[in-house]
Amino acid sequence: MSNSFATIQSIAASTFRSTRDNSTTVEKDENGRLVLAGDAFEEASYPKYLPTWDTTEHYEPLTLFEFVDPGTRADPAFPNLLSNDNESLKVKRLTPRFGSEVRGVQLSQLSDAGKDELALLVAQRGVVVFRDQDLADLPVEDALKFSSHFGRNHIHPTSGAPKGFPEVHLVYRSKNDSVYDSFFQEHISSIAWHSDVTYELQPPGTTFLGMLDGPETGGDTIFADSVEAYNRLSPKFREILSGLEVLHSGVAQAQSSRAQGGIVRRDPVETFHPLIRQHPVTKQKAIYVNPQFSRYIKGLKREESDAILNFIYDFISKSADIQVRASWEPKTVVVWDNRRTLHSALLDWASGERRHAFRLTPQAERPTEDWDEAKKNAKEEIN
Ligand SMILES: O=C(O)CCC(=O)C(=O)O
Numbered sequence: 001m002s003n004s005f006a007t008i009q010s011i012a013a014s015t016f017r018s019t020r021d022n023s024t025t026v027e028k029d030e031n032g033r034l035v036l037a038g039d040a041f042e043e044a045s046y047p048k049y050l051p052t053w054d055t056t057e058h059y060e061p062l063t064l065f066e067f068v069d070p071g072t073r074a075d076p077a078f079p080n081l082l083s084n085d086n087e088s089l090k091v092k093r094l095t096p097r098f099g100s101e102v103r104g105v106q107l108s109q110l111s112d113a114g115k116d117e118l119a120l121l122v123a124q125r126g127v128v129v130f131r132d133q134d135l136a137d138l139p140v141e142d143a144l145k146f147s148s149h150f151g152r153n154h155i156h157p158t159s160g161a162p163k164g165f166p167e168v169h170l171v172y173r174s175k176n177d178s179v180y181d182s183f184f185q186e187h188i189s190s191i192a193w194h195s196d197v198t199y200e201l202q203p204p205g206t207t208f209l210g211m212l213d214g215p216e217t218g219g220d221t222i223f224a225d226s227v228e229a230y231n232r233l234s235p236k237f238r239e240i241l242s243g244l245e246v247l248h249s250g251v252a253q254a255q256s257s258r259a260q261g262g263i264v265r266r267d268p269v270e271t272f273h274p275l276i277r278q279h280p281v282t283k284q285k286a287i288y289v290n291p292q293f294s295r296y297i298k299g300l301k302r303e304e305s306d307a308i309l310n311f312i313y314d315f316i317s318k319s320a321d322i323q324v325r326a327s328w329e330p331k332t333v334v335v336w337d338n339r340r341t342l343h344s345a346l347l348d349w350a351s352g353e354r355r356h357a358f359r360l361t362p363q364a365e366r367p368t369e370d371w372d373e374a375k376k377n378a379k380e381e382i383n
């Protein structure tokens with residue numbers, strides 16, 4: 001059976017934006033899974049990473065797990081990750097405070113100590129672009145083993161996944177789709193700032209996105225630095241924000257997936273997180289809200305909450321001086337820290353070239369505004 005099942009594709013293409021596309025076809029495989037129809041499997045460079053949507057899959061609510069950030073164990077001189085003996089190593093700062101590009105390091109070859117240093121580097125720089133990676137060439141199991149060093153691999157509630165690997169989140173736009181045209185019929189901009197799945201009790205930290213096939217130019221990903229955004233605020237305004245909690249919701253994402261004939265693999269959750277969170281490794285504070293999943297500030301009236309949240313969204317989205325743009329090449333893996341960045345995909349290529357990427361999304365700690373305070377309270381509870 002082959003039918004036009006437009007939005008399934010766009011759900012995979014984006015966790016945060018529902019676009020309409022009537023040109024992608026899917027069909028059912030022998031197990032009733034929805035798979036891409038046509039020539040997608042022959043033409044993709046990494047067919048093992050093409051999305052399938054298992055409509056029978058259902059997962060129980062996520063449970064709390066203990067998390068220690070590997071960056072806390074890292075040697076800050078980075079002897080294993082950025083070794084002085086590595087002659088092919090090239091590190092470039094993309095902007096002074098935010099974003100780096102690294103060549104000459106193979107992520108899949110890192111020792112555990114090297115992975116710890118990677119967590120620290122990404123926490124410090126926010127986003128790091130690694131070129132010429134072979135992560136996608138490994139068996140999918142090995143890629144997931146690699147990312148599990150950084151936390152428990154998250155299973156996305158509404159995303160398509162490679163057959164048998166629900167923990168892999170996929171970004172996919174096929175060669176023949178018409179998303180570009182249909183999207184801009186209804187919108188003037190494709191920018192949708194967010195941090196990933198912030199409604200989870202333990203949202204992701206160190207996060208990996210690897211490009212498999214991409215357009216020759218275009219389809220960059222833009223990142224914003226929410227540590228620097230926090231630092232830009234006056235001490236008085238920081239005081240106003242301190243102690244506030246924000247509701248993050250996965251309900252709209254699930255509804256939108258259902259409405260479009262997509263999947264909902266886990267019932268949606270809503271969670272309060274502190275508006276300001278402190279990073280467990282760098283101890284820097286960051287603003288932790290985003291227009292995709294944050295809903296309101298607890299205890300404020302609706303207009304008060306909207307005024308503060310909209311002010312934050314507005315200044316982060318227009319501040320090109322706290323942003324960096326990551327460009328993709330085949331085999332690029334971009335690693336970002338979801339606790340201290342926002343990002344958005346960019347839909348700017350009309351050429352119809354395939355864009356296919358896989359995301360590994362380890363979950364981190366439950367957000368906390370102040371680690372010293374949290375430790376003190378934990379001690380008091382024990383006493
Ligand atoms: O497609 C992209 O550039 C980014 C998609 C995204 O938001 C993600 O993978 O978390």
Ligand SMILES: [Fe+2]
Nearest residue numbers: 194195196343
């Ligand atoms: Fe994202």
